[in-house]
Amino acid sequence: MTTPSTPATDGPPQRMRADARRNRARILAAAEEVFAEKGPSASTEEVAARAGVAIGTVFKHFPTKQDLLRAIMKDLLARLTQEVDTLAGDGDPATALFDFVSGTVEQAARKRTVVGLLAESGAGLQLADSVQLLRQGVEGLLARSQRAGAVREDVRPDEVLALLTAACQGALSAGWDRDLQRRTLAIVFDGLRPPAWRTGADPAPGPRDL
Amino acid sequence: MTTPSTPATDGPPQRMRADARRNRARILAAAEEVFAEKGPSASTEEVAARAGVAIGTVFKHFPTKQDLLRAIMKDLLARLTQEVDTLAGDGDPATALFDFVSGTVEQAARKRTVVGLLAESGAGLQLADSVQLLRQGVEGLLARSQRAGAVREDVRPDEVLALLTAACQGALSAGWDRDLQRRTLAIVFDGLRPPAWRTGADPAPGPRDL
Amino acid sequence: MTTPSTPATDGPPQRMRADARRNRARILAAAEEVFAEKGPSASTEEVAARAGVAIGTVFKHFPTKQDLLRAIMKDLLARLTQEVDTLAGDGDPATALFDFVSGTVEQAARKRTVVGLLAESGAGLQLADSVQLLRQGVEGLLARSQRAGAVREDVRPDEVLALLTAACQGALSAGWDRDLQRRTLAIVFDGLRPPAWRTGADPAPGPRDL
Amino acid sequence: MTTPSTPATDGPPQRMRADARRNRARILAAAEEVFAEKGPSASTEEVAARAGVAIGTVFKHFPTKQDLLRAIMKDLLARLTQEVDTLAGDGDPATALFDFVSGTVEQAARKRTVVGLLAESGAGLQLADSVQLLRQGVEGLLARSQRAGAVREDVRPDEVLALLTAACQGALSAGWDRDLQRRTLAIVFDGLRPPAWRTGADPAPGPRDL
DNA sequence: AATGAATGAGAATTCATTCAT
């Protein structure tokens, strides 16, 4: 009741033999690849094969398939969070925000990343904590962008995250080539800008674009 | 992209006994419900049960599960196409366009519609024809909106469809309540408008909004 | 609320195609054999093989292994109940009672019957109804034996059933040959008799014995 | 019956480091608990956990699960043997005999002792030696009881052991509460007594009872 | 000796699909 965040069953055990840690990492990497390619209904066997371990090893590290999916998503969210934080460091905040969104969508499309999970097993995945961290990063970036006048005052973090996930999932659909991606995001970004900053022109990369 | 038209296994046979036609419809309806509720990994057995027919009947009408999924999507796309065409008839074209998008997203969220299929069974679904019809409807609506000056000249149909599917898939994610939906779409719509029409204000429903 | 006994999930469906009924019976027979030979931890695969059906067929009829085990036990109990009822018809009730116990133990030993289940999965098997029927049969036989003066007045049905199951399970242990069985039961039967009827002698088959 | 003595894999090694001996004991204790609670199909991992050692340690001491089961049974039999021998020392031999049986059954019920093993892993357990020791103890007690006239002359040790194991296994079945236990054993004990000693009355605890 | 990670052969169960009725 007094320790608010981290659930008991979460994350990798802290003390772990070197070989175990190595295998855990290999399994996670393999799983990300496999699920990225074939969606979350890909078989655990294939993950094991790709990781070069026996099936039992996968289940030792992640007792159920759900656990494995959750772990991947946590990893992904953590990586995104770190990217936000990094981008937040340098230069123009709005550029950072838009770059972050573009980059994430780009990556989602290229690696057919696991974002698609959210659709399928989403609800059951209990990722509140990790999402919260990402949200905080986005919140910061958004606030600074708004202070700089580059994003409309009335935009809320919720909306940015919603646009982000929507775009990521959309990017998995057939027909989203890089160009369509860029043009679609340009529209979204323009919707985020205050009237004064609007391009109104063909969304060719300008100082505030992409 | 270049393969022109109707594959062999497509569409319902033209000559069909009345009861067979009735069954086909019931199966499609049941399948839409079931897959909407449980995702595309729901079992064909459950579809049969919900439709009140035997499993064999389902496979008689749709020789593989993929065929069933494809048929549902074709149905859905046809319904959307019809809605676009209807909306195109009356009044302000931009209102019609935005209403169409809002309505579709709304419905996707409410019925957890099968749009999520695209993620799972992805490319395998060969829906080019049906999508093409929908695209034409959207194209018409978009062109008229642009002629009326309510949508930026440089927006292309691709982008509208991309935004539409992205928003639909996003709407399936956890946490998209109706309000978030409305606010997110308001941003997107603002991005579609030419500078002169922009709200720049809190996306409360105005003449140009939602 | 008004139909007291039979639970919903119980027993075979009433209407069944002939081939299905045939398979159901073959599966039950095979299962009884297999579990008798190897105990309840024998694999469902082996049951399927012995029955000459595919594994899926077994699970179609009995959705879980537990269901299969329960069905066997119900069958067995029903058979015993019928035997009690039959024996109750003819002649001397005490002879009938003792014969029933002897016969059941004998059969348990010979077929290594599934009685052993009670030990392992016992608790979870929900057989109250079937056991109740058997108990009623035994009750009747016991009451008549007592009225005839051949069994002590103070013996209760519970005790007879307890002695029955104990003997059946004991009969599965190593070393219970037919002779030991007979001698052990003779002691038990003597304990059931009123002093006047006691043999006190070597339990060779006499008029009241075995 | 004719194979005389100790197999190779039997019993604890004579020379053992103190900690090893301690571990061996803890494993045995844990295993008895675990198998008592969950039956012999409980996992070796759980035994290790309960004992507070690593799984490898369990297999170091008991190369196969069978070995572990056998060791537990040997322990149990040894304890019973010792109890017989102790009881044999004091007072009335028949009381001692009946007390021994009652106590053993009671304990079997309470601790769900491992006796049930016999059903599962059955014959494979090679315990002849240990059983032999127990049998000798029972033989002695029985002989003295018979000499004292409190047990029928024609009863043989086999029968007493058979009744003992049957009652123990029966006591594991659902529904054997302490009262039923007492009443059932009272019947058995009465069957063991010579006619002169019989109670014939309700098996309330009397001088010759329980 | 002890540890605990890895192994991999099963086990139960599901489900798309086929086919006899």
Place this chain on the structure above:
DNA sequence: AATGAATGAATTCTCATTCAT
């Protein structure tokens, strides 16, 4: 045409056992 029983490959998960640390 419809039925629904049967099929059997695939999947998730378990666990006794081995072996590197």
